[in-house]
Amino acid sequence: MNTRLMQEIRYSIRQLRKGPGFSAYRVLSYTLVSRKTEIGCFSSIPAMFLLCLIFGVSVAAQNNTQASPPSPDTRTPVIRVSSQLVVLDALVENGKTGNLVDNLEIKDFQVSEDGIPQSISYFSHDQLPLSVVFLFDLTETVQPTLKPLARGAYEMLSHLKPQDEVSIMVFSSHTELLQGFTTDRALASAAIERASEMKSREGTFIHEDMYEAIDQAGKSTAPESRRVLVWLTDGTANFENSLTQKTIGQQAPARLHTKEEATTKLLNSGVVVAALIDRSAKTDAFMAVADISPVSFIAGGRIGDINKYADVTGGPVLKSSKKEVAARLSELIDRLRGRYTLGYKPSTSKPAGTFCKLQVTLTSAAYHQHTNARKGDLLVRSKRGYYR
Numbered sequence: 001m002n003t004r005l006m007q008e009i010r011y012s013i014r015q016l017r018k019g020p021g022f023s024a025y026r027v028l029s030y031t032l033v034s035r036k037t038e039i040g041c042f043s044s045i046p047a048m049f050l051l052c053l054i055f056g057v058s059v060a061a062q063n064n065t066q067a068s069p070p071s072p073d074t075r076t077p078v079i080r081v082s083s084q085l086v087v088l089d090a091l092v093e094n095g096k097t098g099n100l101v102d103n104l105e106i107k108d109f110q111v112s113e114d115g116i117p118q119s120i121s122y123f124s125h126d127q128l129p130l131s132v133v134f135l136f137d138l139t140e141t142v143q144p145t146l147k148p149l150a151r152g153a154y155e156m157l158s159h160l161k162p163q164d165e166v167s168i169m170v171f172s173s174h175t176e177l178l179q180g181f182t183t184d185r186a187l188a189s190a191a192i193e194r195a196s197e198m199k200s201r202e203g204t205f206i207h208e209d210m211y212e213a214i215d216q217a218g219k220s221t222a223p224e225s226r227r228v229l230v231w232l233t234d235g236t237a238n239f240e241n242s243l244t245q246k247t248i249g250q251q252a253p254a255r256l257h258t259k260e261e262a263t264t265k266l267l268n269s270g271v272v273v274a275a276l277i278d279r280s281a282k283t284d285a286f287m288a289v290a291d292i293s294p295v296s297f298i299a300g301g302r303i304g305d306i307n308k309y310a311d312v313t314g315g316p317v318l319k320s321s322k323k324e325v326a327a328r329l330s331e332l333i334d335r336l337r338g339r340y341t342l343g344y345k346p347s348t349s350k351p352a353g354t355f356c357k358l359q360v361t362l363t364s365a366a367y368h369q370h371t372n373a374r375k376g377d378l379l380v381r382s383k384r385g386y387y388r
Contacts, residue, residue: 086113086346087122089226089272089339090360090382091314094373100338101378102126108366111344112359122343129163130228130336131181131220134192135213136170137233138200144280145322149232150196152276152325157185157192159330165222170195172202173245173252175212181221203238203248206305210266210273211257217271228315228336230329231275234283237305259305266312267355268387274315274336275306276329278322314339314381350388357385 090109092101106123134153136146157166168179168191179191210229217227238244240256249256257265266273286301310317316335320328342360350356360382367375 087343091339095379110361113356118344124341129225131165131225132228133167135231136195138170138172141282141286142234145278147196148322152329155326156329171209172200173205173249205240206237207259207262208256210262214269228272234279235277235303236301272313272315273310275317278320313383354388
């Protein structure tokens with residue numbers, strides 16, 4: 001191994017000693033895979049020693065983490081953000097055609113934190129597996145489209161790579177886990193079939209659902225993967241208050257998490273939110289009544305929450321109909337897989353808990369060399385920020 005490689009490995013191990021953070025695993029995995037020609041075959045004695053060392057350090061870090069009582073917001077590991085490395089995904093698409101731009105290089109991107117340009121030190125494209133949580137909406141307005149959504153999800157499983165893992169959940173006023181993360185497509189298919197037969201008389205408390213779903217995403221068994229929540233829904237939600245909790249939220253937790261709590265948890269987690277929205281006739285009727293009802297501000301519904309959560313993380317939201325669910329879901333997965341992964345070490349130190357705004361753009365040269373498009377034609381989608 002050369003000196004530079006040893007420095008990369010030592011840096012990753014130091015990050016693991018600080019705690020089992022996602023970024024440390026991810027950078028270490030990238031180092032081992034991308035530099036395997038220098039490390040040598042994994043069956044060799046030096047490589048086996050290295051892997052044992054990594055495992056021992058990670059276990060020790062987990063034991064140290066478990067030594068202190070966890071608070072409600074630390075049960076899910078802080079993903080993609082360490083004290084020295086920030087890792088984020090970026091999707092680049094042509095705003096006019098909707099086509100992805102998939103031939104960019106590290107030199108084509110610019111990242112700024114709170115307006116200060118950063119030096120990108122980590123880059124990958126479609127090299128990391130996906131950990132996808134599929135969430136099926138069980139509420140009344142989605143019942144007419146639930147089975148088509150389930151059939152589309154079932155067909156889409158064949159579109160995933162073998163190393164991609166899947167978890168299945170359903171939601172209304174709360175979430176329910178039907179299948180934990182697995183690469184076994186038979187188990188995932190059985191859970192999707194079960195979801196298609198379920199229904200709920202409860203409303204949609206999307207902020208509570210989001211909070212609970214992020215917890216599940218944090219249980220991914222592949223620490224180097226990209227974690228994604230894919231919501232299969234009509235995009236509607238109910239107001240969360242004492243009246244709705246007594247009427248359409250009887251199975252919800254006694255204490256509901258707020259939009260602010262869910263958003264903070266989302267930004268701390270590094271999870272990407274995506275959605276496939278299929279509106280039924282019941283959806284349109286529900287929203288029409290909500291618009292004219294004098295009590296709609298108390299017990300009515302609203303749309304747009306999922307879009308806002310996706311926008312915070314830079315995730316895609318696609319609309320669909322019954323006939324095109326499978327094709328649209330495959331397109332959604334392609335967009336998730338086609339994201340670029342960028343990493344940098346912040347150039348300035350800030351107190352823990354500080355929110356840092358992020359902006360990802362393309363260099364001027366990128367437009368001329370790779371895209372053949374004008375600057376205003378391309379859209380770069382990424383998360384808006386993170387907490388130190």
